[in-house]
Amino acid sequence: MAIRVEVGLKEHLFDARGSRVKRQILHAFPRLTPPGRISCFDIYHVDADTVEQAFLQEAFCDPVIQDMSVGGVLRASAGWYIEVGFRPGVTDNVGRSAQYALELITGTRIPVFSSRGYLIQGDYGLETAQAIASECLANILIHTIRIFPFPAGPRIEPCIPRITGLHEPEVEEVSLDLSDGELLLLSQTRTLALTVEEMKTIARSLRHPGTLKNRESMGLSGKITDVELECLAQTWSEHCKHKIFNAGITYEENGKTKKISSLFATYIKGATAKIRRAQGKDDICVSVFSDNAGVIRFNDEYNLVFKVETHNSPSALDPYGGALTGIVGVNRDPFGTGMGAKLIFNTDVFCFASPFHSAALPPKILHPLRIFEGVREGVEHGGNKSGIPTVNGCIVFDERYLGKPLVYCGTAGIMPGTVGGEPSHIKKIDPGALIVMSGGRIGKDGIHGATFSSEELHEESPTSAVQIGDPITQKKLTDFLLVARDKGLYRAITDNGAGGLSSSVGEMATACGGCLIELEKPPLKYHGLSPWEILLSEAQERMTLAVSPDRIEAFLALSKRMDVESTVIGTFTDSGFFHCTYEGRTVAYLSLDFLHNGLPPMNLRARWKAPVGDNRETPVPLNHGIKLKEMLGRLNICSKEYVVRQYDHEVQGGSVVKPLVGEQCDGPSDAAVIRPLLDSEEGVVVSNGIIPRYSDLDAYHMSACALDEAVRNYICVGGNPNHWAFLDNFCWCDPVAGPKNPDGEFKLAQLVRANKALYDYALAYACPMISGKDSMKNDYIGGEVKISIPPTILISVIGKIEDVKKAVTMDIKQSGSHIYILGATKKELGCSEYLASWGLRGSRLPAVEAKKALKRYRLLHEAIKQGLVLSAHDCSDGGLAVCLAEMAFAGGFGMDINLDRIKSEKGMNDTEILYSESSSRIVVEVAQEKRKSFMALFGRDASCIGSSTQAPCLIIRSKSGQTLISEALADLKAAWKKTLDF
């Protein structure tokens, strides 16, 4: 018999969590009679017959603020009591900590499971209570729900989420001598995500006489084992192999065709290789495209490591767990690069549908507000608890993210250029080195994550793909491994993410030429996993290491001391084979060459036909002041302070330019600057650019404008345009044509164009791309509905500022300054926020003039270095009008601006000048006494368009000199803040 312990705040204290739950309920059910008081309880289910009450009290209860009941409940008010626990096998961080605390006190290990209780006062029917539970309090994919009427409810029994129905571990042999149809069915039923062609390639390799002989020598037959099949499927998945990016593509435009052998090799790697050659000894790249993250030089002693990942599909199913796993997962990329980097910042970009979505939802889709809140909280817990500052990011809204939200999580690290005299970015593994797994244990979590994310989301998507990250286990792991690294206790490290051990050991094995994994060795969360599940599990918080036999004792001792579980699970070899045994018997024997190079390249067709825009006249608002306030309140422009404040953006002590800046610390920063080395004034700059709605006209310009936006942001705070690098991160809708995807050729053409733009502009800016990611199946199919995201690229820039004391922020600093705009304003309102506010698309997208822009950016950098710039802010969503308003209300100073002083194309009216989104434009504040020096640098590229004023009012005068806008800063700021003021 187990014990149920309920802990709650003392009755006289304000239940803040309860008040938050109440707000969430009212958001989700606006028509519901508001509930009365909501009380939250922490519940511990202790799997023992008896435990002394004093022990439970000491472990679980803070007597100053809490009451505890063993076996009973604390309150008896009328309403519904909803208890939310975890399904068996789901990561229960609170339960784990509770077990640890109880063990410290009692000296014995007693399993403890946590759940959360909510007593909701209100006269609701059972159905309403159920709806509240499933819409606001629990996610049935991971949670169990129990509902009790109060106060007359029955006694609440303890509830232990035992794992039952597990089979004995077994290895299945599968024949691939099947028809095409049967092969496809096999692929689908096992979530292999392999095509018939790929299945046939595997079948052919098995029939090869040499293969057969090798297999026989290991006691295997001509049938494939499930371990091998699953291992191949994940290694060959779109997620891991980037098949589309490496496919041969026939691209057709205006009747002309062009062959592209691989987008990745041609455009991404191709551009970087050219840039590096041109830069010669000034090349800052250290390791690109070959490891978990890209590595560039920071200074003579240290390198920077940076990676951005996505975690879209899991976040669609379980926003909290998916996003949490996304952030702690990407942490392990720089951490698992070379010999391992210390993590210095996170940057997150989310794409959601409107949180105010009011139409009916397709099957299995969560409301966008719920996704927003879940993702926000997941990243909050993942980032804050890991002690990594979240320094920059943004949120983009578009209705098409209803089918799949995008959750981009990025992390950078810093590592010494050499560790123990060896270059830190190189993984060197000698045959005979031991394979060690450190960190969490293996469960069924996230099995098939890699193959699952290589499919569109559908109603039957596997729920085992959902996992919950555990930042504290990972923090302990990274604390330990950084010490071990500096003591020289291991030689190479990589993370266990998609594909689990199969992927991590499989990749590391290429460094020495083989591996032998003993699959009974890795520690399991619970008994009953088959060998293939152990190999494939994506259970979190695990790193794989190569440890030489003479260091293993010291490694394991340190690990134990720092409360981290580490286990030797095999040996690196030079056999040429990916070899797995289970209790002595061979269960997988795949040639490494076949595993990594056996996948036949795909051949795809792309066909471009430019979408037709509308050529209507730009609508002119009746009242420009009102329109500006409406624009400021639009989801893509409005303040994201609600989210930003809940992220720790200054832990580690090196914060220089924060995400919120200005007089009241609430202005939207362009980019972040941090000092990763506290004794140094050298800074790291990071920025992002993303503009998916431009894909509606042309993904080429979408890509170019995203890149230019990231660059502008970077330059605005003082980033050095000679010491920088890009990360590209593609999220696409399925670009492979098929029966379910008739416009696949067009989407592929968009992908080709987006790549071409990156190539063109990376070369033009002489900025290498160092790492990236692509996620290709961001579609939802449910019932009769298919929703595809707009093709989306996130460009992130990482680079350096030599002296952080030169950094610049976007808020106006004083009255009487001159306000300049750099760059020309053109009639480029296609897909702009302004036209979108009228439900229009327009036809002409901003085109980036790279040569002029780069010259401008270099000059601005020079001006910033010379201290000539008081503030700088980029013009992006909402154009000049929004940019000026943000600068003014962030700084608390007004502006008086004349539109006739703006260099604009002929025939543009005032409205178009205000809201054009022409790229490469930056608004700059210069003090009167610095004006001459500033103009000496820029000449005609800078136009003085007005001045800053003491009066807290934004005044904009039309080309003919009339007052178009005269708005109090307080009103503008209020309009900007109210939309997402949750």
Added chain:
Amino acid sequence: MAQIKALILTGFGTNCEMEMAYACRKAGASADIVHISEVLEGTCAINDYHFLNLPGGFLDGDDLGSAQVESVRLKHARVRTTGRNLFEEIETFIGRGMLILGVCNGFQALVKSGILPGDPLGKRRVSLTFNDSAKFEDRWVRLKVNPESPCIFTNGIASLLVPVRHGEGKFVTDSDETLSELTGERLIAVHYADQDLSPTMEYPLNPNGSVSAIAGICDRTGRIFGLMPHPEAYIHPTNHPAWTRNRDLADKGEGILLFENAVNFLRGIL
């Protein structure tokens, strides 16, 4: 001059150890960042040090409430070589007249293990619970220093500008008597304050709803001090959230003053 030795105790989820060590060094102390497990193993002894720093973070994920598990660990985990628990080691440390500073999660650990207010030592009389906003928040706050407090760390300081970064920072007491005692004994060393330096209950100036606007307290000797805001987050002038608005930068941030006071005090007694 004696070398002041600072210990920054870490592990199990702390995360401000690096900047806390930096602050100690800037203030003139030597600083060792040591994992709790090293202390438990006996390879490092708390009592070899003069200045114990408990940094911020999320000890054990704050899973059972902030620093709840840490309070259990302090009282039950034993040092292998001495057989004494960590709490007893700290008791000795306090008895030697040394200094303890707990910030954020470190402050939570001090109150949940009864080291603060520390009368009697080990008894919980105050706590830190969920912010009234029910949100974790990162924002800068103005602190008013109580000039009558015996606190060594705040000696001679009138006010401080520092960030809070917490979800469980609302200070509460077990009774009105405890609150009167804290007030009467002048143990409330720092209050959340408005522009005029008056203690305030107004959100977000008081970011969490702490009773009597309490941001931090010390013990009767003034040698043990805990606070929710992060002084170690304002050591470099560019940490200030609006430093670009006034470029006549001081050569250091206000947070360093607490550490300098600690080091100077220790120099005086060692």
